[in-house]
Amino acid sequence: MLRDMESAWTPxxxxxxxxxxxxxxxxxxxxxDFRLQELWVVGEVSNVSRPSSGHxxxxxxxxxxxxxxxxxxxxxxxxxxxxxxxxxxxxFGRIGVYEAGGQYQLYAERLxxxxxxxxxxxxxxLKAKLEEEGLFDPVRKRELPDWPAVIxxxxxPTGAALRDVVHVLRRRFPLAQILxxxxxxxxxxxxxxxxxxxxxxxxxxxxxxxxxxxGGGSVEDxxxxxxxxxxxxxxxxxxxxxxxxxHETDLVLTDLAADVRAATPSAAAxxxxxxxxxxxxxxxxxxxxxxxEFGSQLGxxxxxxxxxxxxxxxxSPLASITNARQRVDELxxxxxxxxxxxxxxxxxxxxxLAQTLRAVSPQSILERGYAIAIRPGDGAIVSSTRQVRVGDxxxxxxxxxxxxxxxxxx
Amino acid sequence: xxxxxxxxxxxYEEAFQELQAVVEQLEAGELxxxxxxxxxxxxxxxxxxxxxxxxxxxxxLTELTSGEDGVITERELEVGE
Numbered sequence: 001m002l003r004d005m006e007s008a009w010t011p012x013x014x015x016x017x018x019x020x021x022x023x024x025x026x027x028x029x030x031x032x033d034f035r036l037q038e039l040w041v042v043g044e045v046s047n048v049s050r051p052s053s054g055h056x057x058x059x060x061x062x063x064x065x066x067x068x069x070x071x072x073x074x075x076x077x078x079x080x081x082x083x084x085x086x087x088x089x090x091x092f093g094r095i096g097v098y099e100a101g102g103q104y105q106l107y108a109e110r111l112x113x114x115x116x117x118x119x120x121x122x123x124x125x126l127k128a129k130l131e132e133e134g135l136f137d138p139v140r141k142r143e144l145p146d147w148p149a150v151i152x153x154x155x156x157p158t159g160a161a162l163r164d165v166v167h168v169l170r171r172r173f174p175l176a177q178i179l180x181x182x183x184x185x186x187x188x189x190x191x192x193x194x195x196x197x198x199x200x201x202x203x204x205x206x207x208x209x210x211x212x213x214x215g216g217g218s219v220e221d222x223x224x225x226x227x228x229x230x231x232x233x234x235x236x237x238x239x240x241x242x243x244x245x246x247h248e249t250d251l252v253l254t255d256l257a258a259d260v261r262a263a264t265p266s267a268a269a270x271x272x273x274x275x276x277x278x279x280x281x282x283x284x285x286x287x288x289x290x291x292x293e294f295g296s297q298l299g300x301x302x303x304x305x306x307x308x309x310x311x312x313x314x315x316s317p318l319a320s321i322t323n324a325r326q327r328v329d330e331l332x333x334x335x336x337x338x339x340x341x342x343x344x345x346x347x348x349x350x351x352x353l354a355q356t357l358r359a360v361s362p363q364s365i366l367e368r369g370y371a372i373a374i375r376p377g378d379g380a381i382v383s384s385t386r387q388v389r390v391g392d393x394x395x396x397x398x399x400x401x402x403x404x405x406x407x408x409x410x
Numbered sequence: 411x412x413x414x415x416x417x418x419x420x421x422y423e424e425a426f427q428e429l430q431a432v433v434e435q436l437e438a439g440e441l442x443x444x445x446x447x448x449x450x451x452x453x454x455x456x457x458x459x460x461x462x463x464x465x466x467x468x469x470x471l472t473e474l475t476s477g478e479d480g481v482i483t484e485r486e487l488e489v490g491e
Contacts, residue, residue: 147423149422173469174467174469175421175467176469177470178471179472180472180473200482204474204482276464283460283464286426286429286430287429290450293436294450297439297446
């Protein structure tokens, strides 16, 4: 084994590499080292060039060495800021080999100012520390008031953030009053200014909610919102805080310490307030409820009133009088009928009696051919021979009159 | 109905909450007509107050600053279009 290796070193080695093979071999070596495939490199920028292809070429160097860098056009187009000669940058990318040039170089994908890495490390350390302390605990989060009549705003008086907040609140919840605690939001004075503004609003105590807002900017621009004192002041606020810093993708530590995180200043204003369209709707609804409820109660009252009234009418003396009157009418009708009936009955009885009377009257006997003899002196009816003597006058009554006679024989 | 605060002192929230309470009281029912009517009228007035507040609402922007002596001053700012 040792022999073989030694033999590889002899000048009599027969295998000769082509430049291409060697270059490719080196390339494979570099590209197979994962540490070289995702890395940040810091250095000073020089020799920036951007030919018409749109790719970007530059050199990163420090006192002892330099590194060729290339950024392809698609990545170049996503950069907000392109490197300038003399600038210190941190460049993210992978190491590869440009075979035709025989050069290894950094294929750059992202750029950031030098020191960012350290800043980011500091950010992570502080985040971990405050997390440990429980400053970001979900249980610490408070509900925002439904309708904050007074809204504290901590931001720059001249910034776009204030304009955005005002714009949203004018449209959405113009019932509110904004209490602006103005402060710088970037630069060295910003952290202390923000802390003082938060304290000022807390002392005031009118605000139902505080919006801590700032428009978009670079990581450095937003850095005040990662300062420990500021994050602690947010957590310590006795008034709920909404943090709306930068754009959607920016995360700052005040976002984590606040009761609500909003992606932007506008979003912070929205999340903290009701929409007046909804207010109008619920006002209409409850007013309709009020009118319906009262209306239906009136209706119920009216119907129970009319029921009662009916009962009252039924129970009133007037009703009994009417009743009595009706009964009188009825009775008198019935009385009259009864009397008529009685009269008719009596009438027929009378005519029956008359008939009987007629049947038994002397006249009817006379009619049948009998005669009655009457003593004219006293009018006595002669029914025996012993009542008369010969020579007495007798009146003989017959059907149609009397005949004067004399007793000739007895 | 002992109604404490005069209408035009009420904030939107106060007026709306009282309106809600009025409706709930009415809904609970069993009130003498006189009281129902008073509640209803109060409710109507509260509703009008809310509506009026919404119509006239104009966002106010007040700047709060603390001087070096700790004295806090307030200044009304224009709310631009």
